[in-house]
Amino acid sequence: MADKLFIGPKVKRLRQERGWTLDAASGLLGLSISYLSQIEANQRPVSARVLLAMIKAFEVDASALDADDDQRLIADLREATAGLNDAPGALSFTELKHVAATAPVFAHRFLELHRAYARLEDRLRQADAAVAVDETAAASSLLPYEEVRDFFHYKNNYLHELDLAAEALAERLNLGGAGVHLEAVLDTYLRETMGLTVVRDGSGDLMRRYDAATKTLVLNAAQPAATRCFQMAFHIVSAELGGLVDAELAASGLHSQAARDVCRVGLRNYAAGALVLPYRRFAGAARELRHDVEQLARRFQSSLEQVCHRLSTLQRPGARGIPFYFVRLDHAGNITKRHSATRFQFARFGGACPMWNVHDAIGHPDRFLVQVAEMPDGARYLCVARSVVKRSGAFLEPDRRYVLGFGCELQYADALVYSEGVDINGRPARIGVSCRICERNDCPQRAFPPVDRPIWVPGDERTVVPYRIS
Numbered sequence: 001m002a003d004k005l006f007i008g009p010k011v012k013r014l015r016q017e018r019g020w021t022l023d024a025a026s027g028l029l030g031l032s033i034s035y036l037s038q039i040e041a042n043q044r045p046v047s048a049r050v051l052l053a054m055i056k057a058f059e060v061d062a063s064a065l066d067a068d069d070d071q072r073l074i075a076d077l078r079e080a081t082a083g084l085n086d087a088p089g090a091l092s093f094t095e096l097k098h099v100a101a102t103a104p105v106f107a108h109r110f111l112e113l114h115r116a117y118a119r120l121e122d123r124l125r126q127a128d129a130a131v132a133v134d135e136t137a138a139a140s141s142l143l144p145y146e147e148v149r150d151f152f153h154y155k156n157n158y159l160h161e162l163d164l165a166a167e168a169l170a171e172r173l174n175l176g177g178a179g180v181h182l183e184a185v186l187d188t189y190l191r192e193t194m195g196l197t198v199v200r201d202g203s204g205d206l207m208r209r210y211d212a213a214t215k216t217l218v219l220n221a222a223q224p225a226a227t228r229c230f231q232m233a234f235h236i237v238s239a240e241l242g243g244l245v246d247a248e249l250a251a252s253g254l255h256s257q258a259a260r261d262v263c264r265v266g267l268r269n270y271a272a273g274a275l276v277l278p279y280r281r282f283a284g285a286a287r288e289l290r291h292d293v294e295q296l297a298r299r300f301q302s303s304l305e306q307v308c309h310r311l312s313t314l315q316r317p318g319a320r321g322i323p324f325y326f327v328r329l330d331h332a333g334n335i336t337k338r339h340s341a342t343r344f345q346f347a348r349f350g351g352a353c354p355m356w357n358v359h360d361a362i363g364h365p366d367r368f369l370v371q372v373a374e375m376p377d378g379a380r381y382l383c384v385a386r387s388v389v390k391r392s393g394a395f396l397e398p399d400r401r402y403v404l405g406f407g408c409e410l411q412y413a414d415a416l417v418y419s420e421g422v423d424i425n426g427r428p429a430r431i432g433v434s435c436r437i438c439e440r441n442d443c444p445q446r447a448f449p450p451v452d453r454p455i456w457v458p459g460d461e462r463t464v465v466p467y468r469i470s
Helices: 008-017 022-029 033-040 048-058 068-084 093-102 104-133 142-153 160-173 182-193 225-240 242-250 257-276 279-288 293-299 304-311 357-363 410-415
Strands: 197-202 208-211 216-220 325-330 335-340 368-374 380-390 400-409
Touching: 008 033, 008 048, 008 093, 022 033, 022 048, 068 093, 068 104, 093 104, 104 142, 142 257, 142 335, 160 182, 160 225, 160 242, 160 257, 160 279, 182 197, 182 225, 208 225, 216 225, 225 242, 225 257, 242 257, 257 304, 279 293, 293 304, 304 325, 304 380, 304 400, 357 368, 357 380, 357 400, 380 410, 400 410
Parallel strands: 197 216
Antiparallel strands: 208 216, 325 335, 325 400, 368 380, 380 400
């Protein structure tokens, strides 16, 4: 364990959930009462031996005592409080780290308040704009999606019971096996087992439409087979795994009906991905093919986006894959999907770092760009980016263009085919989350000053960035 592991609140919560006193727990763990008390107060780190004893005594997976959740929480707190740091008594990283470690429930409640504040501020801006043009302001739909993104974020982008059930269903259908024609198998199941009529007749922006009265599922014939397969899988898991989806939704703690509606679709999408890319077969193939997403897409008859997304979910206890991040951006740089099983953090507000290779991919269609990048915390990543086009299937309908980005920490680079020919020990690109909270004071691509540090403008000289950061 290279870093000291402070997980006191997690240990205390597990002990209290079982109704154990300090005396009883210390006996089961083979520790003194004072030592366990110091661990729970975050005054002592947990050694590898003690961590193993806790996993055994509490009968939990190592993920239940994972410190990565704290890193995610610290990053979110830092971004949420960045705008407060121009006031007296600015919040330091040490203070935020202490809050995340000792009061995680309070930290999550604070983030909920910040999201509510951000939504209100956004609505006020929309109201001002509407008054200016004498129009009615539209209600912001940002918060429900942000709420759901956080739900998956703090689940480490893996839903155990749903994933297991989808894999069991895939085994019944023999999905992922050699020589299996995915679309034909799904089509047969929908027709013969579920009694549906499947019609490939849609057009325009339609992906899937189901008429319950006639039990007819309409798919867009212009979409690629991988897209049609995913939509068929979505309908299958909605029917077969609906109870599990409802259970996950009930336990999600989401506040608004809009967020619950968004999350229900997200959970079904997750299950559909787990059905067409069953965990063990897909994870084994990913290791075999060194995470070559093109070969994986061909083998599993899926799209590059589906494969990249699935790579970021391989966090099953006892059978974890490499921790990946996955992001999708449009050509304006807006992040439309983000998932991460790594420490890699994405911007919630403002644009992504211009030094990140996802922006370069826009000008290099159908090519994989590889970059070794270093975040301000010193963590280095192998970053892969690829521009993709989703065809509309009609001359007068515009195509959709995106950039897919995925990667992992540099320690796993040898397991990726994309590390071939890359000097992983060379000078990395120095990237950050976004300019508004970036700690770097010498970046030539800085778009605007950080909100948590003062600046001054020299009067007798001018550099690329016209101000200095204190």
